[in-house]
Amino acid sequence: MTNSTATPQDNSKIIGDNSQVILHFDLTLEDGTAADSTRVSNKPAKMVMGDGSLTPNFEECLRGLTVADKKSFTLKPTDAFGMPNPDNIYYIDKTKFTADMELSEGMIMGFSQPDGSELPGIIRSIAGHSVTVDFNHPLAGQTVVFAVEIIDVK
The missing domain is CATH 3.10.50.40 (Chitinase A; domain 3)
Known part of the structure; x- marks a missing residue:
């Protein structure tokens, strides 16, 4: 055995x-x-x-x-x-951000959604009063x- x-x-x-x-x-x-x-x-x-x-x-x-x-x-x-979706790129007026917020390209920040959840967005560029935010997955x-x-x- x-x-x-x-x-x-x-x-x-x-x-x-x-x-x-x-x-x-x-x-x-x-x-x-x-x-x-x-x-x-x-x-x-x-x-x-x-x-x-x-x-x-x-x-x-x-x-x-x-x-x-x-x-x-x-x-x-x-x-x-x-794949990146161009519809997930938004141009937001800089006045929509708090005045003391220092924005920089590449920065990832949370944006509040109407349902209370938060969606991360990547700051892609800042030109004058326009901030380009990419909501595609990084x-x-x-x-x-x-x-x-x-x-x-x-």
Whole structure:
């Protein structure tokens, strides 16, 4: 008689529909430039498959992974954060900002929405009394590389 250390795969630990996933991720651009990482703060991300917090393409890459899996995958712009939409660029009169606010190109700031939520916008340019604000995702139009490490699946 032989003792086997292999145990049957616990299907509850495999990422699928409605799985609650805790993971570390590193997000880089195609040229290796760091864009985001949970490791900087050492706080893993928590998400639920199908809750809309991730694109369907990103979720598809996670399906079938299990605890301790490490995987890296590349997503084209249309599969990640989309392409920039010119309708998301607004020209706002400088008088709409508080007088003591120092605006600078590249600055990211929150804009209050009618429903009380906040939408981040990037100041792209300041010309006279016109401020160009880009509400596209900062990574729109970029091919991105996600490296993930699955910490837990429920």
